[in-house]
Amino acid sequence: MLEPAIKKGLRATGRRMTRTRQAVLALLERTHQPLSATEIFEQLHQEKVSIDLVTVYRTLHVLKELGLVVQLDLHQEGLLRYELKEGRTHHHHIRCQVCGRIVDLLLCPLKKVTKLIERQTQFIVDEHTLEFTGLCPECQ
Amino acid sequence: MLEPAIKKGLRATGRRMTRTRQAVLALLERTHQPLSATEIFEQLHQEKVSIDLVTVYRTLHVLKELGLVVQLDLHQEGLLRYELKEGRTHHHHIRCQVCGRIVDLLLCPLKKVTKLIERQTQFIVDEHTLEFTGLCPECQ
């Protein structure tokens, strides 16, 4: 239950905890896959929660601003996914090309590479994205 | 001038070398940045080359099928970019958040990591994407 902490974050920025925001958060909390706006919309609908797709988008936008979710832009999907930060640290993902399952990779091998790139390019590196696609054990 | 080789590839699949395909290829050849369909369309228009945006999309699709271009799906851009394979080997990119400049990173640090992931997840890894964003020397 991370609701109290979130409520605080909302209030601190003049925002309100609403039933729709609660519904989105609760779904993200109980789902162990990064979800897209459409998936959230459809899942909540199945659960008879009345919410508009636009509201899902706006809720995710707010949660991102508050730093409560991470936005994932997985390779070649053409949509954005979101997962709760809650507990998890920076990590990356692998997605099955057949069934679409997304699995956390609990590693980031890019610390040293980032330093190297900064030296070589003179860029100041801010973010990176790293994702893998392939075949999951069941789809091989 | 890679035109002869490309013409061969086109012919081998029952396709034709047309003035629009030549124009797109020539632009990709002389531009040292990955280009989006819209950018190609606008640049060619400025050069008084008559071409429809749809044709640009279709041309890029063909070039990708023939393995002549790489399609890049850079983080948070919401569009696809293309660069000629010609000469270049597998590599990654860094993009400046301010001016949008994209620079080649002539490295790929992921061979060992891929093996590790395959062992840990039981996936068969097929592809990966890796990109960096930051501030280029001029925009710092």
Add this chain to the structure above:
DNA sequence: TTCTTATTGCAAGTCTATTGCAAATAACAT
């Protein structure tokens, strides 16, 4: 030049995501 077939341009459509605005509702003061 003629013929066949791939290619093109135009219009329309798809899909994800965003924006304007009036109605609904949460938070707060009375």
Add this chain to the structure above:
DNA sequence: ATGTTATTTGCAATAGACTTGCAATAAGAA
């Protein structure tokens, strides 16, 4: 409780990347 105000919501419209259907055009072979 009741009213006041500001935020949030739903609906409709819109934006932007990309795709598809189809008739007109043009490439390449004969």
